[in-house]
Amino acid sequence: MAKSIDVSDLNIYYGSFLAVEGVSMFIEPKSVTAFIGPSGCGKSTVLRTLNRMHEVIPGARVQGKVLLDGEDIYGSAVDPVNVRRTIGMVFQRPNPFPTMSIYDNVVAGLRLAGRQPRAKLDAIVEKALRGANLWNEVKDRLKKPGASLSGGQQQRLCIARAIAVEPQVLLMDEPCSALDPISTLAIEDLIQDLKGKYTIVIVTHNMQQAARVSDRTGFFNLSAVGKPGRLVEMDDTQRIFSNPTDKRTEDYITGRFG
Amino acid sequence: MATLTSPDLTPVAAALRGQKLPRWAPAALAALGVVLGIGASYGLYGELRTANAVVLSAVLYSAVQTAASFAVEGRRQAVDRLFTTFVYTAFLLAALPLVLILWYTIQRGYHVISGTFLGSSMFLVNPDNAGGGIYHAIAGTLQQTLLSALVAVPLGVLTALYLVEYGGRTRFGRLVSFFVDVMTGVPSIVAGIFVYAAWLIALGFQKSGLAGALALAILMLPIVVRATEEMLKLVPADLREASYALGVPKWRTILKVVLPTALPGIVTGVMLGVARVMGETAPLILLVGTNPKINLNPFSFSQVSANPQTALPTYIWDSFQQAAGNPTHPAAQRAWGAALVLIALIMLLNLVARTIARFARARG
Ligand SMILES: Nc1ncnc2c1ncn2[C@@H]1O[C@H](COP(=O)(O)OP(=O)(O)OP(=O)(O)O)[C@@H](O)[C@H]1O
Numbered sequence: 267m268a269k270s271i272d273v274s275d276l277n278i279y280y281g282s283f284l285a286v287e288g289v290s291m292f293i294e295p296k297s298v299t300a301f302i303g304p305s306g307c308g309k310s311t312v313l314r315t316l317n318r319m320h321e322v323i324p325g326a327r328v329q330g331k332v333l334l335d336g337e338d339i340y341g342s343a344v345d346p347v348n349v350r351r352t353i354g355m356v357f358q359r360p361n362p363f364p365t366m367s368i369y370d371n372v373v374a375g376l377r378l379a380g381r382q383p384r385a386k387l388d389a390i391v392e393k394a395l396r397g398a399n400l401w402n403e404v405k406d407r408l409k410k411p412g413a414s415l416s417g418g419q420q421q422r423l424c425i426a427r428a429i430a431v432e433p434q435v436l437l438m439d440e441p442c443s444a445l446d447p448i449s450t451l452a453i454e455d456l457i458q459d460l461k462g463k464y465t466i467v468i469v470t471h472n473m474q475q476a477a478r479v480s481d482r483t484g485f486f487n488l489s490a491v492g493k494p495g496r497l498v499e500m501d502d503t504q505r506i507f508s509n510p511t512d513k514r515t516e517d518y519i520t521g522r523f524g
Numbered sequence: 525m526a527t528l529t530s531p532d533l534t535p536v537a538a539a540l541r542g543q544k545l546p547r548w549a550p551a552a553l554a555a556l557g558v559v560l561g562i563g564a565s566y567g568l569y570g571e572l573r574t575a576n577a578v579v580l581s582a583v584l585y586s587a588v589q590t591a592a593s594f595a596v597e598g599r600r601q602a603v604d605r606l607f608t609t610f611v612y613t614a615f616l617l618a619a620l621p622l623v624l625i626l627w628y629t630i631q632r633g634y635h636v637i638s639g640t641f642l643g644s645s646m647f648l649v650n651p652d653n654a655g656g657g658i659y660h661a662i663a664g665t666l667q668q669t670l671l672s673a674l675v676a677v678p679l680g681v682l683t684a685l686y687l688v689e690y691g692g693r694t695r696f697g698r699l700v701s702f703f704v705d706v707m708t709g710v711p712s713i714v715a716g717i718f719v720y721a722a723w724l725i726a727l728g729f730q731k732s733g734l735a736g737a738l739a740l741a742i743l744m745l746p747i748v749v750r751a752t753e754e755m756l757k758l759v760p761a762d763l764r765e766a767s768y769a770l771g772v773p774k775w776r777t778i779l780k781v782v783l784p785t786a787l788p789g790i791v792t793g794v795m796l797g798v799a800r801v802m803g804e805t806a807p808l809i810l811l812v813g814t815n816p817k818i819n820l821n822p823f824s825f826s827q828v829s830a831n832p833q834t835a836l837p838t839y840i841w842d843s844f845q846q847a848a849g850n851p852t853h854p855a856a857q858r859a860w861g862a863a864l865v866l867i868a869l870i871m872l873l874n875l876v877a878r879t880i881a882r883f884a885r886a887r888g
Pocket residue numbers: 280283285303304305306307308309310311312323495
């Protein structure tokens with residue numbers, strides 16, 4: 267089920283501002299890829315182009331190709347809605363739907379997208395919440411509003427919501443940045459579990475996290491303030507953290523940066 | 525480890541706490557201000573002039589309190605208290621007319637209200653005699669307002685949706701937005717004349733509750749658009765993105781995520797619009813007139829009377845004309861009663877709408 271992503275020569279714009287330039291990379295199916303790099307270098311921007319969320323921002327546009335198992339998701343016949351059903355996303359800040367209960371949040375993707383195997387909803391909810399390590403905490407209050415959970419629980423609810431639609435790729439933008447170490451660990455475990463089924467791309471500022479969870483790591487950087495961000499290098503995580511090819515990667519990882 | 529009680533921390537604690545006026549000080553100073561204000565009134569005019577004494581009390585109270593606070597608490601606290609007093613005073617001044625209107629209307633209107641008053645019309649009642657009622661006017665107001673809301677709310681909400689979610693930045697979107705602003709400023713009589721010219725003269729329809737409702741809808745529309753627009757803008761972009769990222773199409777995102785989140789605010793906006801048009805008089809005088817008889821059909825392009833329906837505001841206007849400036853005239857008293865019912869009706873609708881909004885949101 268999991269799919270590969272092949273990006274070539276991607277230039278990403280916000281209006282006339284070129285935010286990221288010349289990104290090419292290949293992401294294996296059923297692997298975890300981490301994006302690291304200093305703030306503002308375009309990690310989120312690149313991640314959002316992988317499921318066509320970038321173009322939601324007015325004026326934002328993309329040049330280049332993103333192939334999902336060989337099919338260009340920016341092809342003229344491709345419906346972005348279908349792309350997003352295949353490639354799910356978890357955001358940096360938890361954003362459960364405030365008007366919906368925990369249960370409804372989890373099935374929101376199925377219901378709102380109009381695909382409802384109604385009889386099986388209960389099973390789907392349980393499976394998704396177990397998958398997100400949240401089931402035991404909320405199984406007695408599924409009808410309570412999603413916003414009544416703690417921040418870490420909300421984030422796991424958002425993950426459950428994303429995996430309930432069974433995407434083939436899961437994009438995560440700093441999913442643990444607002445979480446305590448225990449919730450972080452829970453989510454890292456979850457990533458390890460999900461890896462068996464999904465292709466995962468995760469943005470993180472936490473080097474240890476990148477080293478722990480990912481198979482491959484991409485390092486992004488800005489050559490100067492106001493210049494577009496670039497992918498400096500991408501390699502096996504072990505290699506990036508032990509013996510990177512590029513001097514800038516080494517400086518960033520060892521903390522001797524700027 | 526130093527604890528809070530250790531002696532070497534005491535100066536720090538003292539610096540943090542500072543001197544403070546006791547909690548009862550504002551009340552005591554207010555009492556002092558009132559006493560001083562009354563005294564000053566006698567001193568200045570040799571008698572108690574209520575209005576002057578109130579103003580003097582307020583001024584003296586803020587002066588005394590600021591001085592006391594300055595002496596005990598220091599400059600920053602004194603300024604803080606002074607401005608707090610200003611803010612409260614401004615609020616009281618702003619609320620005063622509202623309270624007075626309510627007070628006047630209740631005082632003059634309550635004794636008119638009875639089962640007969642609410643349950644009968646003015647049909648065959650001589651306006652110079654007591655008796656009769658406003659049933660026909662209540663029914664007319666409710667029907668006309670409901671009809672106008674049926675026209676204005678869907679149009680207004682859809683326009684706001686277009687402006688916020690689709691075309692707000694385009695040339696056409698800005699044009700629409702501009703016209704909504706212009707419509708906000710259209711005087712109600714102009715809306716009335718427009719419907720008169722377009723609906724009655726050009727299209728050849730008769731006067732009716734519906735014609736009035738159309739003019740009311742024109743007045744209600746910009747209020748609904750603006751209120752809905754503001755509420756939709758308050759829905760965080762995060763939520764829309766969360767929905768898109770699940771592969772939900774835009775229209776369903778709007779229907780199932782954006783609108784429910786903004787619903788309580790939209791309901792409040794709609795109620796503002798309804799309250800605004802419920803008391804509207806001028807276009808109704810032109811398009812509906814006053815019919816003393818009960819007519820529950822707002823679409824009746826009248827055969828019976830040239831004036832098909834009545835509404836509460838036009839009833840009030842009509843009654844005051846009949847009373848010809850005599851406040852004890854039965855028609856004048858009926859007018860106050862009708863005014864009270866109109867206010868109560870608007871408040872009631874407000875309450876109902878808020879309850880619905882809260883309910884709709886909590887259920888989710
Ligand atoms: N909505 C937007 N409109 C215009 N410019 C934007 C927008 N979002 C991001 N940018 C710009 O694009 C560049 C890359 O931003 P991006 O959010 O991708 O950085 P990031 O690597 O994710 O940073 P962080 O680690 O702080 O999240 C920055 O220069 C930023 O100012």
